Amino acid sequence: MFTHDRAARAAMLLLSLTCGAALAQAPTPAPGLSPGLGKPISLEDLAPWDISIMPDGTGLPPGGGTPAQGAAIFTEKCALCHGDKGQGGIAGALVGGPPRASLDGGKTIANFWPYATVLFDFTRRAMPFNAPGSLSNTEVYALSAFILAGNKLIGENETMDAASLPKVKMPNRDNFIVRFPERI
Numbered sequence: 497m498f499t500h501d502r503a504a505r506a507a508m509l510l511l512s513l514t515c516g517a518a519l520a521q522a523p524t525p526a527p528g529l530s531p532g533l534g535k536p537i538s539l540e541d542l543a544p545w546d547i548s549i550m551p552d553g554t555g556l557p558p559g560g561g562t563p564a565q566g567a568a569i570f571t572e573k574c575a576l577c578h579g580d581k582g583q584g585g586i587a588g589a590l591v592g593g594p595p596r597a598s599l600d601g602g603k604t605i606a607n608f609w610p611y612a613t614v615l616f617d618f619t620r621r622a623m624p625f626n627a628p629g630s631l632s633n634t635e636v637y638a639l640s641a642f643i644l645a646g647n648k649l650i651g652e653n654e655t656m657d658a659a660s661l662p663k664v665k666m667p668n669r670d671n672f673i674v675r676f677p678e679r680i
Contacts (some may be wrong), residue, residue: 502670518643519522525672547620547621548617549613549614549616549617549620550613551610551611551613551614551662552613552660552662553613553658553659553662554658556613556616556658556661556662557633557658558562558633558657558658558659559632559633559634559635559637559657560634560637560655560656560657560660561634561635561637561639561641561655561656561657562638562639562641562653562654562655562656562658563638563641563642563644563645563646563650563652563653563654564652565638565641565642566638566640566641566642566645567642569635569638569639569642570582570639570642571621573622573631573635574623574639577624577625578590581646582642582643582646582668583632586627589604590604590605590646590647591604591605591606591643591646591647592604592606592647593608604647605643605644605647606647606648606649606666606667607667607668608668609666609668610666610668610669610672611662611666611669612640612644612649612656612661612662612664612666613661613662615640615643615644616636616637616640616661619631619636619639619640620633623639631654637656637657637661638656640656640661641654641655641656644656644664649664649666649667650664
């Protein structure tokens with residue numbers, strides 16, 4: 497048994513040394529160049545993935561929507577998971593409780609999200625759960641308006657768009673530590 501164990505260790509040592517020697521002899525790319533894997537991505541190919549939205553609204557696309565438009569979209573695409581009118585289902589509640597600057601009663605969009613633009617950004621990237629990224633910008637604006645109105649953060653007749661969405665003041669915004677204040 498001892499001999500077999502010793503032979504296995506010797507084989508592993510030999511394999512390690514061989515692989516290490518092979519890697520040491522591999523050519524290294526010049527500074528700033530890739531090791532020859534893949535191909536550089538063009539700005540055109542990157543554009544669909546470069547969809548970050550800043551708190552001040554930088555990056556928001558054209559479009560707009562109202563709470564009434566969002567209600568119809570919500571019923572069709574969101575209510576199955578988030579419940580009737582966003583009050584909770586198999587996924588978390590989006591509407592509920594008064595907007596306030598505390599976490600009493602749990603984390604909700606009304607009391608935990610620092611900026612309304614985060615709602616737009618997250619919804620556009622991740623919803624609906626079964627088809628993330630499939631909503632049009634107009635649908636996302638309408639859904640954002642529906643959710644914000646349901647939380648009594650905007651009026652029932654307001655339109656959310658690139659100009660109005662960043663102006664919505666979230667109740668708990670001032671209780672967050674801003675990592676990059678110069679970007680706001």
